[in-house]
Amino acid sequence: MPYYGYGYYGGIDPTFIILIPAILFTMYAQFKVSSTTSRFLRVNTQRGFTGEQVARRILESNGLYDVRIEMVRGHLSDHYDPRSKVLRLSQDIYYGTSVTSVAVAAHECGHAIQHAKGYVPLNLRSSLVPVVNFASNISWILIALGFIMRGPFLEIGILLFSASVLFQIITLPVEFNASNRALVQLGNLGIVEGKELNQSRKVLTAAALTYVAAALTSVLQLLRLVAIANRDND
Known part of the structure; x- marks a missing residue:
């Protein structure tokens, strides 16, 4: 029976099995980040700083007075925009005093610090955005x-898709490094202490799993496409 790249007539493409580990890990990552962030959204820090206050304190302590903080809609839609030097926090994070609010706000500040210090993986990722x-x-x-x-x-399509895979791989050190910087700032500035610092680490570790899942999915999808191309050429 003829093969058209995505399967056989009346059957399932056997290369789909390559994606199964990524699918399972993605499901686990989504569950982990959802359950962990929700859990610690209900745990307030003793110092009672809001996410906005935490972000401002970290930015100012690092001399980043030119970085604006804005509130945006959406759940966990937080991000740092290096082009406009704006740190955007979702409402739960901006106004929240929970462990999740503090940890996420500090993580985004980690990206702002990376930008200010010329962190190479961040610069490389930013340069790849138009290409990707x-x-x-x-x-x-x-x-x-x-x-x-x-x-x-x-x-040609596979070659172009490889750019997206490279982007996902470069994202990993960017995100891990931002989380490490966040935890250092939270501890050094006395924003959280002891148990709360460990809880913040749990939140950021869970969030990092989503980036690992995205990278794994991209890599395995690329391997699957290469397998399909090789079989079509046989």
Whole structure:
């Protein structure tokens, strides 16, 4: 029976098994981050700082007076924008005094500190953004054409998809480093102490699993596409 890249008539593409570890780990990561952040959203810190206050204190202690703090909509939509030097915190984090609020706010400050210090992986990731945006928009179109038509479409699509994989891999040290910086700041500035610092670490560790899951999924998807391309060429 003819093979069209995504499977056989009446059957399931056997290369799909490559993605199973990523699917299972992603499910675990989503459960872990949801349960951990929700749990510690209900645990207030003794010092009672809001996420906004924590962010401002960390930024100012590192001389980052030019970084603005804004509130944005969405649940855990927090991020630091290096282009405009804006740290955006979701409402629960901005106003919250919980362990989760403090930890997430400090993590985003970690990215601001990275930016100020010229942290190489962050700069590299930022430089890849326009490339990845282009590649992600066109790679799957070319891959789909490669499944349907003969020609170099599949190989070119895989090459472009590789840029997204590289982006996900570079994201890992960026996120881990931001969390490490966050924990150092929380401890050194006396924002949290003892048990609360360990709880903050749990929140950030759980959040990091989502980035590991994304990287693993991208790598295994790339391996699957390569396996499909090699089999189509046989």
